[in-house]
Amino acid sequence: MSSNKNSDSHLSKFHRLLVDQVRHEFTASHQYVAVAAWFDDQDLPQLARVFYEQSLEERDHAMMIVRFLLDSDIHFAIPAVDEIETAFSAPRDLVALALRQEREVTDQFQRLAKVARDEDDYTGEQFLQWFIQEQTEEVAKMSTLLNVVDRAEGNLFDVETFVARDMPSEDNGSQGAPGTAGPSVS
Ligand SMILES: [Fe+2]
Numbered sequence: 001m002s003s004n005k006n007s008d009s010h011l012s013k014f015h016r017l018l019v020d021q022v023r024h025e026f027t028a029s030h031q032y033v034a035v036a037a038w039f040d041d042q043d044l045p046q047l048a049r050v051f052y053e054q055s056l057e058e059r060d061h062a063m064m065i066v067r068f069l070l071d072s073d074i075h076f077a078i079p080a081v082d083e084i085e086t087a088f089s090a091p092r093d094l095v096a097l098a099l100r101q102e103r104e105v106t107d108q109f110q111r112l113a114k115v116a117r118d119e120d121d122y123t124g125e126q127f128l129q130w131f132i133q134e135q136t137e138e139v140a141k142m143s144t145l146l147n148v149v150d151r152a153e154g155n156l157f158d159v160e161t162f163v164a165r166d167m168p169s170e171d172n173g174s175q176g177a178p179g180t181a182g183p184s185v186s
């Protein structure tokens, strides 16, 4: 690997932020594994399923950006993931964390869109459109789940029933989603 590959000084600000976003998406994926495993350990299989699946989606998001960077002939190194939270005490904490994380990612994409526009990067701006739309869905999903957890007032069987009925697995992929580097896993 050339030293150039490890330095991002040659990248536009937009491409530097995109590489950061690869890290954010892998971190989100990793965080959701921790959330899913906690629910799994608490014998809450429906909540565990939702977050195991969400973890795979986040991995795909990272790999969509990797595909885009490769196709754009951008030289970059795959980033390591950030620290994740693993010390949870109540189910609500995990769902609240998920909602917080999705809101942060939405802000990151808004910033990316602004930078793409500032740099007249029309290709980049267009690439972001699917992610911005996807974030609206993901924030809404976690916001609904948090409301349901609050309304259940500690009855996790009610939450599990809701999740089983109203949050089914989506195995047909998102329409118009950008391609991933390597196989898609969600
Ligand atoms: Fe994502």
Ligand SMILES: [Fe+2]
Residues within 6 Å of the ligand: 028, 058, 102, 105, 138
């Ligand atoms: Fe997400």
